[in-house]
Amino acid sequence: MIIIGSFHYSIELEYALCRLESIGIAREQLLVVCMDKESQAFQSNQPILESSHSKGIEIGIACATALSVIGTCLGFKWTWGPVIWGIIAAFIGFSLGFGIHAILSKKKNRRQPDKHKSDVTVIVQCQDFQADAVQKVMWGSRALSVGLAPASAE
Numbered sequence: 614m615i616i617i618g619s620f621h622y623s624i625e626l627e628y629a630l631c632r633l634e635s636i637g638i639a640r641e642q643l644l645v646v647c648m649d650k651e652s653q654a655f656q657s658n659q660p661i662l663e664s665s666h667s668k669g670i671e672i673g674i675a676c677a678t679a680l681s682v683i684g685t686c687l688g689f690k691w692t693w694g695p696v697i698w699g700i701i702a703a704f705i706g707f708s709l710g711f712g713i714h715a716i717l718s719k720k721k722n723r724r725q726p727d728k729h730k731s732d733v734t735v736i737v738q739c740q741d742f743q744a745d746a747v748q749k750v751m752w753g754s755r756a757l758s759v760g761l762a763p764a765s766a767e
Contacts, residue, residue: 614744616737616761618751622647626733629754633737636746644736669714676710677703732757 684702
């Protein structure tokens with residue numbers, strides 16, 4: 614019987630491996646594989662769908678548009694005229710929109726330090742009568758998923 618479990622790398626994984634050895638699973642019957650994140654070679658070939666900077670620029674342009682309309686309207690009453698006040702308001706609007714987005718995105722990134730921990734896959738080859746105990750150990754050690762497959766007849 615082959616049992617496959619998926620874990621986040623944590624102390625529970627180490628505990629599960631110790632418990633598996635204590636119920637009679639030899640180290641030669643265990644295969645532990647750390648799953649890598651996407652490598653840099655593959656990341657550079659993929660198009661960037663949307664970055665934080667492009668979203669900040671979009672928000673900045675939206676604020677610049679809104680404030681330039683207000684600045685232009687008020688410029689009819691003020692000294693320098695509607696064109697100058699519209700341009701000044703556009704610069705202020707862009708700066709406010711982009712700045713507020715940058716500050717909020719930094720706070721958001723600080724709150725979520727690393728939500729993608731590395732995953733580890735544990736493959737156990739055991740006898741049929743040990744399968745229930747191995748599954749209980751894996752589920753008891755906070756496995757993300759557990760699956761079993763019958764061993765091929767050799």
